[in-house]
Amino acid sequence: MIKYSLVCDYDHNFDGWFSSSEVYEEQSIVGVVQCPVCGSTDVTKALMMPGVPAKQNKRIDQPQQVLSSAKEGPAAHMVAMMRELRKQVHENAEYVGPRFAEEARLVNDDEYEQRSIYGEASIEEVRQLNDEGIETFPLPTLPEEQN
Numbered sequence: 001m002i003k004y005s006l007v008c009d010y011d012h013n014f015d016g017w018f019s020s021s022e023v024y025e026e027q028s029i030v031g032v033v034q035c036p037v038c039g040s041t042d043v044t045k046a047l048m049m050p051g052v053p054a055k056q057n058k059r060i061d062q063p064q065q066v067l068s069s070a071k072e073g074p075a076a077h078m079v080a081m082m083r084e085l086r087k088q089v090h091e092n093a094e095y096v097g098p099r100f101a102e103e104a105r106l107v108n109d110d111e112y113e114q115r116s117i118y119g120e121a122s123i124e125e126v127r128q129l130n131d132e133g134i135e136t137f138p139l140p141t142l143p144e145e146q147n
C-alpha cells in the first residue's frame with residue numbers, strides 16, 4: 001500500500017491509500033478518487049511536505065560538498081602535482097640551501113657544467129637574479145611543510 005497526500009480543487013487535504021502508484025494513476029484518471037470533504041473528483045497529489053526540508057538540507061550541505069571536493073577533487077590533484085614536482089626537484093636538482101643565489105649564477109654560467117639546483121632565496125635575491133636574466137621558479141609549499 002502507498003499513502004498519498006492528496007488535495008482536491010477546493011484545497012481539501014486528505015490521505016489516500018492505494019495498492020500501487022499505477023492503481024492511483026488509473027483511479028485518478030477514471031475519477032474514482034474522491035475528496036472525502038466535498039466529493040470532488042478533481043484530485044491531485046499534494047506536494048509532499050517531507051521533500052521540502054530534504055531539499056533545504058541539501059542546500060545547506062552544499063558548501064560542505066564544495067569543501068570536500070576541494071580536498072578530494074581538483075585541489076587534491078593540484079597538491080598531488082605539487083608533491084610530484086617537489087619529488088622531481090629533490091631527485092633531479094641539488095640542494096644548495098641559502099647559497100641559492102650565488103649557485104644560480106654559476107648554474108647559468110656557460111663555463112660551468114649544466115645542473116639544476118634548489119634552495120632558499122630572499123625576494124630581493126630572486127629579483128636580482130631576474131634582473132641578471134636568470135630564471136628562477138618558486139617551489140610550491142605543501143601543507144605538511146607549513147609547520
Ligand SMILES: [Zn+2]
Pocket residue numbers: 008009010011012035036037038039040
Ligand atoms: Zn474537497
